[in-house]
């Protein structure tokens with residue numbers, strides 16, 4: 001998938017990193033052409049109706065604009081003129097056609113009001129393959145936070161059970177595990193995530209293993225870490241957990257739409273991700289996954305098209321390819337916490353699990369929903385599937401690598417949140433880039449006093465505001481418990497956290513956009 005990115009020794013070599021973006025853009029363009037041929041512009045798929053404005057596509061093709069100046073996907077999005085939006089890590093932006101269709105949908109409902117409880121079985125059938133899972137396991141949730149809470153509240157934790165998590169969880173994960181501690185007496189054990197050259201997948205794995213005891217019931221971690229962009233070795237962590245009989249919960253807020261996501265291959269028991277971030281769906285959309293099988297062999301499963309099928313109503317069926325499970329453990333007890341249909345058809349009654357049960361049907365039906373919102377999310381997923389998720393991942397990663405190469409060129413290797421290699425290591429295969437131009441010596445891992453930390457926080461916030469107000473560039477900063485240069489086994493204590501910048505690069509960006517943010521930063525933040 002990333003042979004060309006792996007092709008040469010391009011340590012800190014900006015030109016080679018840029019060439020890799022061009023190559024990735026070429027693959028993206030091929031995927032887009034194939035997609036247009038396959039569907040034919042303007043044909044109606046399931047909810048698919050003319051995904052890219054025809055005129056914009058024709059104009060992009062005719063203009064011969066180089067990928068260096070414009071992303072092959074830029075024409076599909078409608079950002080305000082002059083705005084360079086690079087905070088997809090917080091929330092994304094829907095393609096123009098999706099916005100139009102959602103608007104029409106909303107208008108139609110206002111014209112002829114309809115209660116909207118059903119219709120999601122077909123949606124789940126449509127998108128599950130794109131995430132490497134069975135439609136029985138995939139729920140359209142409200143967002144990552146919603147999914148995470150529905151996961152942890154559904155697992156019967158008991159006092160003294162231990163949960164291993166990291167020191168870099170987002171508020172959603174932190175709130176969830178803190179509640180487990182307060183309400184159920186769960187003991188929280190924290191792994192410090194290393195940064196800059198202290199980071200390695202092996203080190204992360206070793207730190208999780210060191211926290212394991214006979215009482216460990218679950219692990220909960222983000223992939224990628226929202227503060228640093230490090231894509232933790234999710235499959236290795238879930239595989240280790242499965243071997244130990246531990247439940248794995250992944251906060252994958254950023255994975256859908258950013259990279260290829262194969263949930264059966266990852267091997268997690270539970271996963272929660274955002275629909276509104278990199279997948280570019282509307283606000284208040286997300287994906288909740290509950291593993292509901294253990295057969296290691298891939299299959300084509302027959303799934304109903306009616307929402308009522310799990311409760312005895314006959315339904316036409318469709319065949320859906322489902323990859324085999326890497327996690328072949330028995331299914332953990334899990335209760336639905338929010339449903340109209342508790343126990344219906346025996347599904348999840350008393351937390352009991354059965355691979356033949358349509359778990360998602362029970363978890364999905366939580367009252368009246370928003371048809372335009374869910375249709376829009378599904379439409380985004382169809383676009384990504386049709387455009388090709390591997391090509392999108394390659395483009396996103398190549399662009400991030402170009403950004404990192406420019407950071408290395410101007411601020412040095414030590415400024416980055418994770419180690420930099422010319423080709424993207426597994427941990428670097430994300431569109432989130434974090435670097436710290438405010439720390440002493442441009443060192444991400446520099447030890448800070450409380451006073452330095454506070455000054456850095458102010459400088460970092462001011463830089464984000466200046467970029468927004470004076471340059472129309474939106475990025476964000478974070479407060480990070482980074483690894484200490486003086487002792488790589490330790491992370492900064494509260495009060496001495498660092499305040500690096502975080503930049504998101506997505507499929508609608510180009511190397512010219514990366515140059516623009518770097519040039520602005522060189523005017524706004526300290527550099528050597």
Ligand SMILES: Cc1ncc(COP(=O)(O)O)c(C=O)c1O
Pocket residue numbers: 089090143144145146169170172173222224225226251253254273274275286
């Ligand atoms: C790792 C992580 N988890 C959870 C969330 C919360 O996401 P949502 O708004 O989808 O609930 C975020 C948001 O930035 C995040 O970065």
